Amino acid sequence: MQPTNRSSRILLPVKRWFVYFSLIFALALEYIPTGRTPGVPDWVALVLAFWCIREPLRIGMGAGFVFGLLVDIGLGAALGQHALAYVVLAYLANGLARRLMWFPPLEQALHVLPMLLVSQVLMVVVRMIAGAEFPGWLYFLSSFSGLLLWVPLTYLLLLPQYQPVDRDDNRPI
Amino acid sequence: MSLVGHKPPPIFRRGPAPLMRLLMFVCVCLALLVSDLRFRYLEMFRHALSVVTYPLQMAAATPADFVRNASVYFATLVEVQLDNAELRRQQLGSGERLLRFELLEQENAQLRGLLEMSRRVHARSIAADILYNAPDPFARKVILDRGAQQGIEPGLAVVDASGVIGQVTRVYPVQSEVTLLTDRNQAIPVQVERNGLRGVLFGAGHGRLELRFVIGTADIQPGDRLVTSGLDGVFVPGLPVAEVRTVDREADAFAAIVCVPLAGVERSTQVLVLGRVEAPLPMPQPEPVPEPKAKRR
Numbered sequence: 001m002q003p004t005n006r007s008s009r010i011l012l013p014v015k016r017w018f019v020y021f022s023l024i025f026a027l028a029l030e031y032i033p034t035g036r037t038p039g040v041p042d043w044v045a046l047v048l049a050f051w052c053i054r055e056p057l058r059i060g061m062g063a064g065f066v067f068g069l070l071v072d073i074g075l076g077a078a079l080g081q082h083a084l085a086y087v088v089l090a091y092l093a094n095g096l097a098r099r100l101m102w103f104p105p106l107e108q109a110l111h112v113l114p115m116l117l118v119s120q121v122l123m124v125v126v127r128m129i130a131g132a133e134f135p136g137w138l139y140f141l142s143s144f145s146g147l148l149l150w151v152p153l154t155y156l157l158l159l160p161q162y163q164p165v166d167r168d169d170n171r172p173i
Numbered sequence: 174m175s176l177v178g179h180k181p182p183p184i185f186r187r188g189p190a191p192l193m194r195l196l197m198f199v200c201v202c203l204a205l206l207v208s209d210l211r212f213r214y215l216e217m218f219r220h221a222l223s224v225v226t227y228p229l230q231m232a233a234a235t236p237a238d239f240v241r242n243a244s245v246y247f248a249t250l251v252e253v254q255l256d257n258a259e260l261r262r263q264q265l266g267s268g269e270r271l272l273r274f275e276l277l278e279q280e281n282a283q284l285r286g287l288l289e290m291s292r293r294v295h296a297r298s299i300a301a302d303i304l305y306n307a308p309d310p311f312a313r314k315v316i317l318d319r320g321a322q323q324g325i326e327p328g329l330a331v332v333d334a335s336g337v338i339g340q341v342t343r344v345y346p347v348q349s350e351v352t353l354l355t356d357r358n359q360a361i362p363v364q365v366e367r368n369g370l371r372g373v374l375f376g377a378g379h380g381r382l383e384l385r386f387v388i389g390t391a392d393i394q395p396g397d398r399l400v401t402s403g404l405d406g407v408f409v410p411g412l413p414v415a416e417v418r419t420v421d422r423e424a425d426a427f428a429a430i431v432c433v434p435l436a437g438v439e440r441s442t443q444v445l446v447l448g449r450v451e452a453p454l455p456m457p458q459p460e461p462v463p464e465p466k467a468k469r470r
Contacts, residue, residue, distance in 0.1 A: 028233050032234075032236060033237045034305075035308070061195060061198050064198075068202075073222050073223050075308045075309055076309050079206065080203070083205065084206070087195065087198040087202060088199070091191060127311040132311035132357060132358075133357050135311055139310055
């Protein structure tokens with residue numbers, strides 16, 4: 001596996017425990033009580049989208065559903081609200097995974113933004129049907145902060161898979 | 174199914190198609206949402222799963238606690254002195270009022286005893302701090318630093334110095350969640366202080382409240398104070414709630430009445446959780462069936 005399909009650098013295979021550890025760590029970040037501060041990124045959605053793109057065979061809608069339920073319970077939101085959003089996000093990310101691997105991280109981020117927005121719009125629609133009030137346009141700011149975080153996040157989450165560049169004339173690749 | 178009559182090798186076996194799986198998960202999510210929002214069936218499930226998330230939540234709350242404690246620690250001496258002077262002044266004023274209040278309460282109890290009326294409701298109270306706004310951006314909720322271990326129960330009223338701010342809706346072991354009056358799904362039975370007219374006050378969003386189901390010809394005018402009626406058996410009667418801002422009698426069969434809360438619903442930081450000491454009176458029983466005459470003889 002390479003960082004992107006155009007790169008000539010070979011990565012180590014991903015460790016399964018690291019995938020779940022990063023998701024649980026994102027869950028802990030999500031639980032930090034920030035009140036109504038606009039623009040706090042949805043950490044679980046970001047990390048989930050990342051692994052859905054990198055490892056579409058391992059992380060998908062099932063993981064989205066489980067972590068969505070955990071977010072719902074931790075935040076005191078309606079049960080199933082984040083689960084629904086993350087399942088749709090995982091479906092979109094899994095579907096676009098093959099295509100996205102051909103782009104550098106910055107252009108991947110532009111693909112991820114609409115996915116995050118779709119998941120947020122879904123949550124707004126579901127809660128407004130249930131009678132809640134509109135949270136204001138600043139609510140969607142968190143997708144844009146996710147856009148800014150995509151490149152550093154890609155670097156950080158791929159860090160355990162990088163191996164030292166070994167200058168060796170005899171190696172075939 | 175392959176054409177040659179045997180199953181594909183395991184490397185190609187991937188379960189149902191993604192779109193199928195998506196539809197399945199979406200259906201499950203919608204079922205969960207409906208049963209949680211509409212029927213409130215899932216509180217037990219939520220409590221069971223919150224055991225898993227609780228350690229993570231505690232760990233995540235640590236940085237927030239640290240920031241809050243640091244801001245308290247660095248409060249300047251001048252601020253504390255000013256606060257202290259202000260509190261002393263208030264203490265003097267309220268001490269005098271309290272003396273009179275005790276006298277009046279005794280007098281009231283005696284008069285009520287003379288008139289053989291039922292006693293006024295007594296309340297027990299728990300002081301609590303508001304920790305932070307609940308993270309759910311679709312509802313107006315706050316989190317208190319007292320929970321089931323300190324005797325908080327769902328349904329208790331939450332007041333600040335000037336009136337009701339909301340009601341406890343969910344209780345965790347050491348925290349509890351309060352739905353504010355301004356939440357769209359929160360209702361509170363009230364009466365007009367001036368003439369005892371009853372109604373139900375609903376949250377209307379944007380920090381305002383709406384008194385519904387009051388007929389257009391009712392005697393209500395801007396400036397009227399609304400207090401809890403206590404008919405629900407949850408709130409202590411007579412707590413100030415809101416003030417009528419505008420009354421539109423033309424809108425419908427019912428008047429459209431917009432109110433603003435008296436308490437600092439979205440501003441207060443220290444609150445009291447009030448509960449009734451005794452259970453509300455039982456519903457009136459139907460008249461006992463007259464006993465058969467044979468017994469009377």
